Amino acid sequence: AAVEDNHLLIKAVQNEDVDLVQQLLEGGANVNFQEEEGGWTPLHNAVQMSREDIVELLLRHGADPVLRKKNGATPFLLAAIAGSVKLLKLFLSKGADVNECDFYGFTAFMEAAVYGKVKALKFLYKRGANVNLRRKTKEDQERLRKGGATALMDAAEKGHVEVLKILLDEMGADVNACDNMGRNALIHALLSSDDSDVEAITHLLLDHGADVNVRGERGKTPLILAVEKKHLGLVQRLLEQEHIEINDTDSDGKTALLLAVELKLKKIAELLCKRGASTDCGDLV
Structure with a gap:
């Protein structure tokens, strides 16, 4: 019955049913229960849905604010994906490190760039996020020359023009930083499958001095x-x-x-x- 309650607790969070969450917690459901597949806890789910009230309720009942999912993501990293400045602030006060990363090297700052969350990006920058940090990945991935990307490359590849402007004009992002395959942000922009903003992004990167003779995969x-x-x-x-x-x-x-x-x-x-x-x-x- 207790195991069933743990699963019900996660479902209740996903359904945003605050009363049932409260009831299950008071009935002894494990607040730090992790699902088998991805290692999601009730707290991870609440953060993903930007439900600050449920997050605070879970924390009051002993939820671990730095517990990692199977991919190494913490609630702090998920708060950046959700773009919630309030939750980012909360988890920093609970011991999160502004430059912490998951097992693939993604920091909260990188996640904000990937998902185009401008307010979160600016907040993390003010709190000391490393703008030019290169993605550190597992050894087996590094041997395949994977990893090494920066937030600028992520924003270029995802077509986030506003994020790119902020990174270049306000935060001093290195336009010619390269990943482990030797690709700079310009190469990442041109590898994007979405053509809607590729011209604007290319113009922006070239105006900031991007190397036009850099070589990516297969030269x-x-x-x-x-x-x-x-x-x-x-x-x-x-x-x-x-x-x-x-x-x-x-x-x-x-x-x-x-x-x-x-x-x-x-x-x-x-x-x-x-x-x-x-x-x-x-x-x-």
């Missing part, structure tokens, strides 16, 4: 990625950069022009030729 440069995206405006903007290496090849030996021809992108191929791309780059005909 791909921003110019090559822009061609692969079939995005004429991006190709044009990159070609306006003073130090662009137009004839750089990826690890398959392909230049931006060869890729444009292979992808039948007539306007992009014309633009590259006009800007002096070498036609001695493979079987263009």
Whole structure:
């Protein structure tokens, strides 16, 4: 019956049923019970739903404010995902470290950048969050060159223009920091599957001095990625950069022009030729 009550407690939190939560706690349900699958506790669930009243009720009944889920996430990290400044403040007062991270290296500051939570981002910055911290990951992941990303890269990849502006203009984010694969925020922006804000983000990063000749996975440069995206405006903007290496090849030996021809992108191929791309780059005909 007690085990059943523990599961009911988590359900009651998810259903935001405060009276039932109170009743189950008073009846002896385990406030720190963790679900088998992800290690979620009642407190983790309450934080995810931004229910400050339920969070305070659980804490009064002895909920552990620093207990980790199976992925290492604490209630503090979940408060950043929810974007709740009040809960972030509360968990800092309960012993959370502003730069603590889960088992994949995500800090609260990174989570706020990933989810576009501007108020949480600004609050964490004021409380000493490390803006340029690179994601520390498990050894097996690091051997595969994973990890090393910063909050700026996360914001660029997720298309959060406002977050990006704040990071660059107000918080001194390093525009050319690279992850463990050698990719900067510009590469991350161009790898994004969402094209709606990629142009604005690319312009913003270039205006702040992003390296246009950096290489990502398989040796791909921003110019090559822009061609692969079939995005004429991006190709044009990159070609306006003073130090662009137009004839750089990826690890398959392909230049931006060869890729444009292979992808039948007539306007992009014309633009590259006009800007002096070498036609001695493979079987263009």
